[in-house]
Amino acid sequence: MGKRFWDYLEKWRGLFPRRKNLRWRDGWLQNGYCGGCRYCCGPQDSNEPFPMALLPRQLHPRIEKDFCMLNADTAYMDGRGCKSCTSKGCGLPREGRPVACGLFPFVLINGNLYVYKTCPAILFTPLAQLAPLGLEAARWLTSFSHEELRHLSLDMSPAVLAEKYISLGIQIFDENGVNLQLR
């Protein structure tokens, strides 16, 4: 999202006068805000590619029908939105969607778990409720191998992290391997 934080805060306040529920379930965040928001899958207001790593089992010869591809095993979305976004939501079965789609607004960056701060679910859910959900997601992520996690994790500069994300103080892996730690 290239738009400014305060613009989104005002927009989401108008759309969501009451708090919605969030639940981590089977590797997917059930997020009561998504139906009214639908920002994630459609056209983004930035043309900077947002990478979405794919697992080997999700790759197939016609993958470019489903996604714009950054490289052989990483899809991306930008100002055009995701190729698999339809008027009824995601057109792919759950197992075909990038891991990032089920996690968002939790985001694995530089081996640690962050939240995307302009998502309405993040703005309106107290951090004390978000953190345990993040921990559930983090425990689920530790079932991936170190190599898979390195593939799934975004590389991001400190400046972009500070502008767009909030740390949950949860490390999933470091250079030595999968290593869940709370900070």
Ligand code: SF4
């Ligand atoms: S920004 Fe948040 S609430 Fe909106 S669609 Fe994405 S995850 Fe759902």
Ligand code: SF4
């Ligand atoms: S794969 Fe589906 S859930 Fe993921 S960004 Fe594309 S449309 Fe959205």
